[in-house]
Amino acid sequence: MTRPTPKTVPWDRDFWANAERGVLSAQRCDDCGRLQHYPKPVCSECLGANIRFEALSGRGEVYSFTTVRRPELPEFEAEAPYTVVDVLLDEGIRFLSRLADEQDAPGLKLGDKLTTVFKPVGDGTKHLPYFVKVRD
Numbered sequence: 548m549t550r551p552t553p554k555t556v557p558w559d560r561d562f563w564a565n566a567e568r569g570v571l572s573a574q575r576c577d578d579c580g581r582l583q584h585y586p587k588p589v590c591s592e593c594l595g596a597n598i599r600f601e602a603l604s605g606r607g608e609v610y611s612f613t614t615v616r617r618p619e620l621p622e623f624e625a626e627a628p629y630t631v632v633d634v635l636l637d638e639g640i641r642f643l644s645r646l647a648d649e650q651d652a653p654g655l656k657l658g659d660k661l662t663t664v665f666k667p668v669g670d671g672t673k674h675l676p677y678f679v680k681v682r683d
């Protein structure tokens with residue numbers, strides 16, 4: 548069973564287009580300045596609709612993480628065990644993702660520096676952001 552391809556909604560099209568170019572991005576509200584992820588049709592702070600995607604550094608640190616050994620959905624079983632990371636991006640927002648390489652999992656700790664890589668998912672038409680550990 549293959550992993551499903553993420554579906555696109557009108558307000559996240561630019562996120563996927565940026566991911567295709569290897570750029571992690573999030574929405575910035577032009578009315579109040581808030582940066583938000585995940586993509587929404589309006590700003591979650593002021594409900595303004597003047598929002599646009601801007602490129603992020605792709606860097607952050609481990610805010611939290613867990614290892615999934617028994618996925619809920621059968622489409623993910625072939626990839627288990629895998630490590631889900633809650634990343635505090637350098638821009639101050641959090642981003643839920645996974646480690647790109649499980650060799651980074653042993654010894655992983657809060658505050659470890661991470662950077663984004665993109666991998667094709669599902670039918671290959673979408674690229675998902677994953678994270679790898681930054682070596683000193």
Ligand SMILES: [Zn+2]
Binds near residue numbers: 578
């Ligand atoms: Zn706003």
